[in-house]
Amino acid sequence: MQVFHHISSLRAELAKARREGKRIGFVPTMGNLHNAHLALVQQARRSCDVVVASIFVNRLQFGLNEDWDKYPRTLAADAAKLEGVNCDFLFCPEETEMYPNGMDEQTRVIVPAMTDVLCGASRPGHFEGVTTVVTKLFNIVQPDEAVFGIKDFQQLAVIRRMVEDLCMPVQISAGEIYREDDGLALSSRNGFITEDERPRVSQLNHTLNWVGEQIKRGRRDFLALQDEGRTQIEEVGFKVDYLEICNSRTLKPAADDDREMTVLGAMYTEGARLIDNISLEID
Ligand code: PAF
Secondary structure (H helix, E strand, O other): OEEEOOOHHHHHHHHHHHOOOOEEEEEEOOOHHHHHHHHHHHHHHHHOEEEEEOOOOOOOOOOOOOOOOOOOOOOOHHHHHHOOOOEEEEOOOHHHOOOOOOOOOOOOOOOOOOOOOOOOHOOOHHHHHHHHHHHHHHHOOOOOOEEEEOHHHHHHHHHHHHHHHOOOOOEEEEOOOOOOOOOOOOOOOHHHHOOOOOOOOHHHHHHHHHHHHHHHOOOOHHHHHHHHHHHHHOOOOOOEEEEEEEEEEOEOOOOOOOOOOEEEEEEEEEOOOEEEEEEEEOO
8 A cells, every 4th residue: 555645646646547547436534444444445445446545634624622632543553454455545644735725714615505404513614624625635536436434424415415516526435334233333433432431322323223113113203203312312321412303315304204314313422422323214
């Protein structure tokens, strides 16, 4: 695997691959890689000739009171893991390479749809930071296909919308959620869960599944269901950020006759904010 810290050298190498007619796959990450990230690389590997991963802890998508400074940086271990799944190129730029004019004056990409609800409501500016850095990364790598995890369901929806609205020539693919045996979704932030909390955090996933089951059995009193779900999580000691039943495509509150719904949840542990979701197709 070749490692690049600079845009120019990565571009030069990718230009060669492109001239040879190779299909380029891209997996953007913030590092601290786990099996779900590696599965995204493997997914890109199956449909592309050259796979690029990036590791960049993008300060622009973190709020002032969020965990940018304590976000785990594990570059050497991450690089070894990427080698293990035959990633071809790793791009890990410094902040000055990505934001040479500083962040305050950085041109932004804003997707107005879907970004002020759910995670966007409690993390103002977060999605603007994501869409801005993803646009920059797409311009640097110019991938034919980019793979994002479904765990960040809202992020995936927002990126799909951005790509559509801005006519970006990249296919967006979704990679499944990887879970621990008790249902906890793999996340780089799971390292912040304390030993005492660990047996209880899978309640988020259990509750989302429970809500999904209730919908499949015909319940359509969504507001009451959401309240009951929130209570289940609070009862095991966590503060709920949101628990909402949404239309899978628009992320608006689900309507009774929607066929594709997603139940999304976010809750706070002592040191982390965990998110998860499950999608349902109603016949
Ligand atoms: O999902 C992430 O890890 C980040 O939001 C992304 C897409 C790499 C942008 O910084």
